[in-house]
Amino acid sequence: MTRPLYLEDAYRTEADAVVTGLTSEGALIVDASVFYPTGGGQPGDSGEIAWDSGRLAIATAVKTEDGQIALVPSEPATAPVPGTAITQRIDPARRLGHMRMHTALHLLSVVIPLPVSGGAVGAGKSRLDFNMAEPPEDKAALEAALNALVARDLPVTESWITDAELRANPGLVKTMSVAPPAGQGRVRLVRIGAGDDQVDLQPCGGTHVARTGEIGRLRLGKIEKKGRQNRRVYVHLET
Numbered sequence: 001m002t003r004p005l006y007l008e009d010a011y012r013t014e015a016d017a018v019v020t021g022l023t024s025e026g027a028l029i030v031d032a033s034v035f036y037p038t039g040g041g042q043p044g045d046s047g048e049i050a051w052d053s054g055r056l057a058i059a060t061a062v063k064t065e066d067g068q069i070a071l072v073p074s075e076p077a078t079a080p081v082p083g084t085a086i087t088q089r090i091d092p093a094r095r096l097g098h099m100r101m102h103t104a105l106h107l108l109s110v111v112i113p114l115p116v117s118g119g120a121v122g123a124g125k126s127r128l129d130f131n132m133a134e135p136p137e138d139k140a141a142l143e144a145a146l147n148a149l150v151a152r153d154l155p156v157t158e159s160w161i162t163d164a165e166l167r168a169n170p171g172l173v174k175t176m177s178v179a180p181p182a183g184q185g186r187v188r189l190v191r192i193g194a195g196d197d198q199v200d201l202q203p204c205g206g207t208h209v210a211r212t213g214e215i216g217r218l219r220l221g222k223i224e225k226k227g228r229q230n231r232r233v234y235v236h237l238e239t
Helices: 094-110 141-149 163-168
Strands: 014-022 029-030 047-051 054-063 069-073 085-090 117-121 126-129 155-161 188-193 200-203 218-225 231-237
Touching: 014 094, 029 085, 054 231, 085 094, 094 126, 094 188, 094 200, 141 218, 155 163, 163 188
Parallel strands: none
Antiparallel strands: 014 029, 014 085, 029 069, 047 054, 047 085, 054 069, 117 126, 126 231, 155 188, 188 200, 218 231
16 A cells, blocks of 8 residues: 555655556556545645655645545656655645645534535635525624634544444544545544634544644635535635
8 A cells, every 4th residue: 555645744845755656547646645646625745756766746636545645747748667666745735725724624514513525625715515405694793703713723633433433433533525534544644723712623634733823814705506405605815
C-alpha cells in the first residue's frame, strides 16, 4: 500500500518516493505520496516529480482499485520506470486552499446542522448540499456564526477508531452520499475543538489546517435549490 504522507503532515509539500509501477493509463504508482488523491469531495493535488534524468508535471493523483496511489501526468510523456527514485513537489498554494476550505466545510456543517447530501472542495470556493426543504431564513446570521467559529481559533486534530466502532456510532457520519473512509480496519476522525469547546467530530480522510483561525474570513455565497429536499450552499474564502 502507498504510504499517505499527506495524512501524516498536511503542510508537507515535498517528499522522496520510489515508483513501484505504472497503470494502464500511464499514471505512476508510488510507495509514498505527498499528493492527496481525489476523494471525499476533495480534488487531488497537482505539482511535479523530478528524477535524475527528467521532470514531469502532475495534474492530479488518484487511488487505484487496490488502494495504491497513482500520480497522473499532465500530458503524455516518458515516465520513470518502476524502481526509480523520485522527488515529489505539490502546488503549496492549492494544497493550503484545499486545507482551509475543507475545514471550513466542516464548520459549515456545524452552523447548518442538517444531513449532508453532497459536497465539493475547491481552493477558494466550495459547497455543501444539505437535506434542506426550505432556504435559511437569515443567511447573514449563518455567515456570522461561521466566522465566529473561525475566530475562536479552535484546534483541528485527529484520532482513529475501528470500523466496528464507527458502525456502533452511526451519528458520527454527517454525509448521506459519500461513505466515510472505512474498510481498512480503522477510520480517521477529524475533531474541531477540544473538551467543552469541541464543536465537530466526524470521519474524514481529507487534509485540514491545524487551527480554525488559519481559514480566514469566509463569505456565504449562493444558496441554490437542487431538488425538492436539497439546497446547495456555497462558501468563499475572503482572504
